[in-house]
Amino acid sequence: MRRFVSALSISVWGVVAAALSIGAVTAQDAITIRIEWPPSVYHVDGVITVQGTVTHPDLFSFFLELATFTDDLDDANWIPISLPNRTPVISGALGEWDTTRLEDGLYYLRVSAILTSNAILTEAVGPIRVLNGNIVDQTGGAVVVVPPAQPPPVDAAPGQPVVSPTPEATPTPVPRPPVVNDLPLPVGGQFNNFDEDALDLIDAAGFTWIKWQVPFFVDDPSLFAVARDRIDWSHANGFNAMLSIKGLPEQLEPIGAEDYFPLFAEFVGEIAALQPDAIQIWNEMNLDREWPRGQIDPELYVDLLRQSYEAIKAVDPEIIVMTGAPAPTGAEGAFGLDRVWNDDRYYAGMAAAGAADFADCIAVHYNEGVLPPDATSGDPRADASPTRYFVPMIRRASAPFAGSGVPFCFSELGYVSGEGYGELPSGFAWGAGNTVEEQAEWLAEAIQIAAALTDVDIQLIIVFNVNFDRFVDGDPQGGYAIIRPDGSCPACETIAALRR
Numbered sequence: 001m002r003r004f005v006s007a008l009s010i011s012v013w014g015v016v017a018a019a020l021s022i023g024a025v026t027a028q029d030a031i032t033i034r035i036e037w038p039p040s041v042y043h044v045d046g047v048i049t050v051q052g053t054v055t056h057p058d059l060f061s062f063f064l065e066l067a068t069f070t071d072d073l074d075d076a077n078w079i080p081i082s083l084p085n086r087t088p089v090i091s092g093a094l095g096e097w098d099t100t101r102l103e104d105g106l107y108y109l110r111v112s113a114i115l116t117s118n119a120i121l122t123e124a125v126g127p128i129r130v131l132n133g134n135i136v137d138q139t140g141g142a143v144v145v146v147p148p149a150q151p152p153p154v155d156a157a158p159g160q161p162v163v164s165p166t167p168e169a170t171p172t173p174v175p176r177p178p179v180v181n182d183l184p185l186p187v188g189g190q191f192n193n194f195d196e197d198a199l200d201l202i203d204a205a206g207f208t209w210i211k212w213q214v215p216f217f218v219d220d221p222s223l224f225a226v227a228r229d230r231i232d233w234s235h236a237n238g239f240n241a242m243l244s245i246k247g248l249p250e251q252l253e254p255i256g257a258e259d260y261f262p263l264f265a266e267f268v269g270e271i272a273a274l275q276p277d278a279i280q281i282w283n284e285m286n287l288d289r290e291w292p293r294g295q296i297d298p299e300l301y302v303d304l305l306r307q308s309y310e311a312i313k314a315v316d317p318e319i320i321v322m323t324g325a326p327a328p329t330g331a332e333g334a335f336g337l338d339r340v341w342n343d344d345r346y347y348a349g350m351a352a353a354g355a356a357d358f359a360d361c362i363a364v365h366y367n368e369g370v371l372p373p374d375a376t377s378g379d380p381r382a383d384a385s386p387t388r389y390f391v392p393m394i395r396r397a398s399a400p401f402a403g404s405g406v407p408f409c410f411s412e413l414g415y416v417s418g419e420g421y422g423e424l425p426s427g428f429a430w431g432a433g434n435t436v437e438e439q440a441e442w443l444a445e446a447i448q449i450a451a452a453l454t455d456v457d458i459q460l461i462i463v464f465n466v467n468f469d470r471f472v473d474g475d476p477q478g479g480y481a482i483i484r485p486d487g488s489c490p491a492c493e494t495i496a497a498l499r500r
Contacts, residue, residue, distance in 0.1 A: 032053065032054070032055045032056050032121075033053070033054055033056070033062075033111060033113045033121045033122070033123050034052050034053050034111075034123050034472060035050060035051070035052040035094070035109060035110075035111055035123055035125045036051045036052045036053065036091060037050070037051040037052070038050070038109070038125070038128055039125065040125045040126055040127060040128065040192075040193070041127065041128075041214070041215070041226055042128055042129070043128070043129040043130070043131040043220070043222035044097070044099055044128060044129070044130060044131070045099055045100075045130065045131050045132045046099060046100060046132070047096055047097070047098045047099070047100065048096070048097050048099065049093045049095075049096055049097075050064055050093070050094045050095055050096070050097050050109065050111075051091065051092065051093060051094065052089065052091070052092075052094045052111060053089060053090050053091055053092075054088060054089050054094065054111060054113050055088045055089070055090055056088075056113060056115060056121070058115040058116045058117055059086070059088055059113060059114075059115060059116075060086065060114045060115055060116050061084035061085060061086045061113075061114050062084065062085055062094070062111055062112060062113040062114065063080055063082050063083065063084045063085065063095070063111075063112055064080070064081050064082040064094060064095045064097065064109065064110070064111055064112075065078040065079060065080050065081060065109075065110040065111075065112055066078070066079055066080075066081045066097070066102075066107055066108070066109060066110070067079070067107065067108045067110070067124075068105065068106070068107060068108075069105070069106035069107050069108055069126050069127040069128075072196075073108065073124065076108055076124075078110060081095070081097055081098075082094075082095035082096065082097075083095075084114075094111055097109070099130045099132060100132055102130050102132075103130075104129075104130050104131055104132055104133055105129070105130060106126070106127040106128070106129055106130075107126060107127065107128050107129075107130060108124045108125070108126035108127070108128070109124065109125055109126060109128055110122055110123065110124040110125075111123055126193075127193075129222055129225070129226075131222050173228070173231065173232060173235070173273075173274050173275045174231070174232040174235040174236045175235065175275075176235055176240070176275060176277060177235055177238045177239070177240075179208045179238070179239070179240055180208075181206070181208050182206055182499045182500045183206045183208075183447065183495070183498050183499055183500075184447055184448055184450075184451030184452075184498055184500075185447065185450060185451040185458060185459065185460070185461065186208050186209060186240075186459065186460050186461070187205075187206065187207050187208065187209070187447060187460075187461050187462075187463065187495065188207050188208060188209020188210055188211055188239070188240065188242065188460065188461070188462045188463070189202055189207055189209070189210065189211065189462065189463040189464075189465065189466035189482065190210075190211040190212070190213070190412070190462055190463070190464050190465040190466060190468075191210050191211065191212060191230075191465070191466050191467060192465065192466075192467050192468045192469070192477075193467065194233055195466075195467050197487070198466050198467045198483055199237050199239075201483060201489045201492045202466060202489075202492065203238070204492060204496055205489070205491070205492035205493075205495045205496045206495060206496055206498070206499045207239070207463075207495075208239060208240055209239060209240045209241075209242055209277070209278075209460065209462065210230075210234040210239045210240070210241055210242070211242040211243075211244060211411070211462045212227075212230040212234075212241070212242070212243055212244070213243075213244045213245075213246070213283070214226055214227045214230070214243050214244070214245050214271075215245075215246065215247070215248070216245055216246065216247040216248075216264055216267050216268075217247075217248065217251070218247075218251050218255065218260075218263055223267075224270060224271070227243055227245075227271050227274060227276075228274050230243070231243070231274050231275065231276045232274075235275075240277040240278070241276045241277050241278075242276065242277060242278040242279075242280065242320075242322075242411075242462065243271065243276050243278070243279050243280065244280040244283055244411060245267070245268055245271065245279060245280065245281065245282070246282045246283040246290065246324070247260070247264055247282070249288070249289075249290065249291055249292045249293075252291070252292055253292035253295070257300055257303070257304070261303060261304045261307050262307065264304060264307075264308065265304075265307035265308045265310070265311040266311065268281070268308045268311055268312055269308075269311030269312060269314065269315055272311070272312040272315035272316045272319055273315050273316070275316065275319075276319060277319065277320060278319065278320035278321075278322055278361075278460075279308075279312055279319055279320070279321055279322065280322040280323070280324060280325075280363060280411055281304065281305050281308045281309075281321065281322070281323060281324055282301065282304065282324035283324050283325065284324065284325065284326060284327040284365070285301050285324050285326065285346075286298075286326040286327055286329070286340060286341040286342075286343060286346040287327050287329075287339075287340050288338070288339040288340065293338055293339055294338040296337070296338070296339075296340070296341050296346075297349070298341075298346050298347075298348075298349030298350040298352075298353055298355075299349060299352075299353040301324070301350065301353075302350055302353035302354060302355045302358065303353075305321075305323060305324075305355060305358045305359060306354075306357075306358045308321070308358075309321045309358040309359065310358075320360045320361060321358070321359055321360050321361075322359065322360065322361045322362075322363050322409055322411060323350065323355055323359045323361070323362050323363050324363060325363035325364050325365040325411050325412065326341070326343040326346040326347060326365070326397075327340075327343060327365060328343050328365055328366060328368065328387035328393055328396075329342060329343055329387060330342050330383060330385040330387060332345070343387065343396065343397065344386075344396050344397075344399075344400075347362075347396075347397050347399075347400045347401075348400040350362075350400070351400035351401050351404070352400075355401075356401055356404040356405070356406040359406060360406075360407075361406070361407050361408060361409040361459060361460065362397070362398070362401055362406055362407070362408050362409070363408075363409050363410070363411040364393070364394065364397045364408055364409070364410050364411070365410070365411065365412040365413075365464075366390055366393050366394075366410065366412070366413050366414075366446075367412050367413065367414040367415070367416070367464055367480065368387065368388065368430070368431075369388070369389075369390060369415055369442065370388075370430055370431060370433065370434060371388075371389070372438075372441075372442055372445060373390035373391070373442055373445050373446040373449050374390070374391070374445065374449060375389055375390075376389050376391065376392060377389075381430055390446055390449065391449065391453075394408070394450070394453070394456055394458070395455070395456065398455075398456045407457040407458065407459045408456055408457065408458050408459070409458070409459055409460040409461075409462070410450070410458070410460065410461040410462055411462050412462060412464035413443070413446060413461050413462065413463055413464060414443075414463060414464035414465065414480040415431075415434055415438065415439040415442050415443060415480070416428055416431040416434060416439075416476065416479040416480050417431065417434040417435055417436050417438070417439045417479055418431070418432065418434075418476070418479050419435060419436045419484070420436070420484050420485035420486060421471045421476070421478055421479055421485060422471075424476055424479060425472070425473045425474055425475075425476055426473075427474055428476055428479070431479070436484055436490055437490060439482070439490070439491060440482075440490035440491040440493065440494040440495075441494055443463060443482070443491045443494065443495060444491070444494035444495050444497065444498060446461070447461055447495065447498060448498065463482060463491070464480055465477060465480050465481050465482070466481060466482055466483060467481055467483045468480065468481045469481065469485070
């Protein structure tokens with residue numbers, strides 16, 4: 001989800017006089033203004049209720065606005081779609097959006113809150129796809145044709161899953177670009193949105209990969225175009241494209257693995273035809289927020305991995321198939337195995353179930369450091385397990401796969417810093433001392449260390465993240481971003497210094 005906070009003076013139906021001065025708006029104020037549904041990279045149709053939170057001690061009123069999606073939000077032409085509301089809302093209805101009045105395509109949705117100081121706080125999310133019928137749009141230079149959503153077949157058995165319709169033929173994908181790496185090992189970054197300025201920064205740093213996370217929803221053909229847009233945009237700009245594809249525990253549990261896994265495998269097989277360079281299968285499946293509670297099981301996951309691997313390789317053997325990365329954690333003793341498995345236990349289960357036979361790379365996450373990556377002791381937290389340290393974390397993940405010959409990839413490597421945003425949420429208070437300078441230095445050092453290891457073959461590092469800007473309680477992803485709120489990228493400079 002993109003977060004755009006601005007302070008401006010305008011007149012809205014006579015509510016605010018343009019001549020009045022503008023009050024100061026702080027980053028802390030902005031966390032009370034957010035759209036919670038629909039999220040970005042989603043499709044909507046009909047009349048929907050926009051959900052979110054608008055609370056502020058100086059709130060005068062708020063309203064919803066809409067703009068056609070563009071690569072540059074500053075060029076967006078906003079139009080109001082709801083009347084002003086003066087009643088604060090906490091995780092409730094912000095207003096109705098009648099999408100039937102619009103041409104199908106990509107849009108931004110924005111909530112604007114007017115304060116008694118005459119300042120305005122805004123948050124925009126997008127792209128959101130309006131999908132009431134046939135759709136033709138142009139994003140990132142690639143024309144995409146998406147079929148309308150199909151109703152369930154009339155002969156579907158009650159309670160049985162409905163297979164997503166196969167997308168209609170689309171234009172030829174943008175060819176994979178010739179990519180030359182001159183860093184100690186290939187490096188990429190996870191993107192949140194199409195951002196030309198961010199491309200220039202990571203290109204100068206020597207990045208050669210862009211990672212996107214794409215959801216899988218049963219019976220949602222619009223996600224095929226979401227994936228295509230991101231693959232084509234990455235390739236058109238000279239980068240390899242990696243897609244991390246994960247489904248919803250809320251769908252997996254009621255459908256059941258036997259019926260759900262083939263649907264997921266069919267989807268990633270269709271995505272393989274779009275010629276991404278790598279596909280990751282699921283994300284942090286050792287946690288109950290990503291996998292159904294009480295069903296966390298590496299052997300079950302490897303069955304999903306196997307089916308997905310076979311579907312992808314049948315279409316394009318050149319695509320790198322990457323496992324999902326377990327969350328680095330030692331919390332199973334506190335929460336129980338129905339809710340979380342420690343990552344070392346889960347990796348061991350994956351290895352025993354044969355994950356190395358159905359993956360070109362075993363994925364690893366590391367995003368909780370408060371010390372340089374060469375540290376192996378000294379973490380101030382009481383539960384300073386091996387997951388707190390960069391190199392011990394690598395060896396913890398790789399140990400069960402010793403002798404398998406399968407390499408490792410960091411699908412997330414990040415250091416959080418609240419600089420430029422404010423105080424980190426309580427759940428991330430451990431990173432309060434991290435500076436942006438340390439973030440930059442540690443990322444560059446981690447790349448050097450990973451490349452120099454002789455006992456673990458690391459072939460790719462994806463920095464988490466490049467351009468996220470969401471910074472709210474429980475979700476300070478902007479704090480991990482290497483592009484900081486002022487538009488600078490210190491980590492781009494430290495990483496660029498490693499180029500050969």
